[in-house]
Amino acid sequence: MIYYTYPIREEVFRIMKLNKLFSEKTTLSFEVFPPKSDTPVESIYSTIEELGEAKPDFISVTYGAGGSRSNATIDICASIKQKHGIEAAAHLPCLYLTKEAALDQLDKMKAAGIENVLALRGDRRDGEDPAGDFNYAYELVNFIKENSDFNVIGACYPETHPECADSVTDIHNLKMKVDAGCSHLITQLFFDNETFYSFREKTAIAGINVPIEAGIMPVVNKKQILRMTTLCHAALPKRFMTIMNKYENDPVAMRDAGIAYAVSQIVDLIANDVDGIHLYTMNNPYIANKICEAVASLFSAPSR
Numbered sequence: 585m586i587y588y589t590y591p592i593r594e595e596v597f598r599i600m601k602l603n604k605l606f607s608e609k610t611t612l613s614f615e616v617f618p619p620k621s622d623t624p625v626e627s628i629y630s631t632i633e634e635l636g637e638a639k640p641d642f643i644s645v646t647y648g649a650g651g652s653r654s655n656a657t658i659d660i661c662a663s664i665k666q667k668h669g670i671e672a673a674a675h676l677p678c679l680y681l682t683k684e685a686a687l688d689q690l691d692k693m694k695a696a697g698i699e700n701v702l703a704l705r706g707d708r709r710d711g712e713d714p715a716g717d718f719n720y721a722y723e724l725v726n727f728i729k730e731n732s733d734f735n736v737i738g739a740c741y742p743e744t745h746p747e748c749a750d751s752v753t754d755i756h757n758l759k760m761k762v763d764a765g766c767s768h769l770i771t772q773l774f775f776d777n778e779t780f781y782s783f784r785e786k787t788a789i790a791g792i793n794v795p796i797e798a799g800i801m802p803v804v805n806k807k808q809i810l811r812m813t814t815l816c817h818a819a820l821p822k823r824f825m826t827i828m829n830k831y832e833n834d835p836v837a838m839r840d841a842g843i844a845y846a847v848s849q850i851v852d853l854i855a856n857d858v859d860g861i862h863l864y865t866m867n868n869p870y871i872a873n874k875i876c877e878a879v880a881s882l883f884s885a886p887s888r
Contacts, residue, residue, distance in 0.1 A: 601735035603767035606795040611860030617646040618656040634869035638876035642671035662696040677706025678718035702737040725764035738766035742783035773801040795859035803842040806832040847878045
């Protein structure tokens with residue numbers, strides 16, 4: 585299989601590794617995911633075209649449910665970078681990867697011109713045993729740094745990883761991941777900015793000094809967000825629940841309220857010197873672009 589379709593242009597490679605960006609500005613990035621296996625992968629490209637209008641600093645691409653779209657992740661990242669001139673980061677969950685399979689994925693990413701990897705443990709799958717070569721994300725980070733020159737990004741949980749006993753242990757584990765070689769971190773979604781500020785203070789005390797992007801998910805569907813927050817244990821503030829309960833049966837009002845809430849979070853975060861905003865777009869360019877239109881001038885302000 586060919587893992588990139590578009591001819592590699594020299595100008596695309598001027599900024600290859602994302603760790604350089606944070607000294608220059610407050611970053612804006614997006615997450616997209618490959619289409620489901622019964623949907624042509626080409627359907628994602630019109631979404632990326634529209635998302636590009638907001639001029640994000642980079643777009644990350646998930647691995648796909650159950651790893652079924654791992655090759656599509658590479659294809660999509662290559663297209664983002666080579667066709668659209670936007671830097672890309674490929675997700676790589678490791679729990680069900682052997683070291684041989686991880687090396688194969690890294691080789692294919694390199695061949696496609698990808699330079700940034702989001703190293704993840706990944707979710708557990710019901711009824712399937714892990715491969716056994718990687719039990720934690722920091723082990724994958726170590727492996728990538730030992731076997732390649734990729735820029736490695738890590739994930740973090742402002743409200744503590746659901747499988748971790750307490751926040752102190754979680755911060756300790758995060759420090760191990762950063763020390764292994766992560767150049768910056770992206771948070772799980774959250775809806776209370778004070779939670780993020782408390783987490784940021786704890787990481788600083790622990791000696792974690794890499795940039796931290798705040799993961800923001802605009803809410804357009806109450807059932808969807810309740811399902812997701814159950815998985816990641818994100819708290820739902822009273823103000824947020826009031827909005828969802830008020831507009832849950834009016835899709836347009838719910839969409840607009842979700843956009844407004846996300847905008848209010850981003851305004852406050854940037855005012856408090858967040859390193860960057862990572863928008864979980866859910867492959868919905870209309871919502872992402874509406875949010876970005878509302879806050880565009882904040883990202884163009886002078887660097888901190």
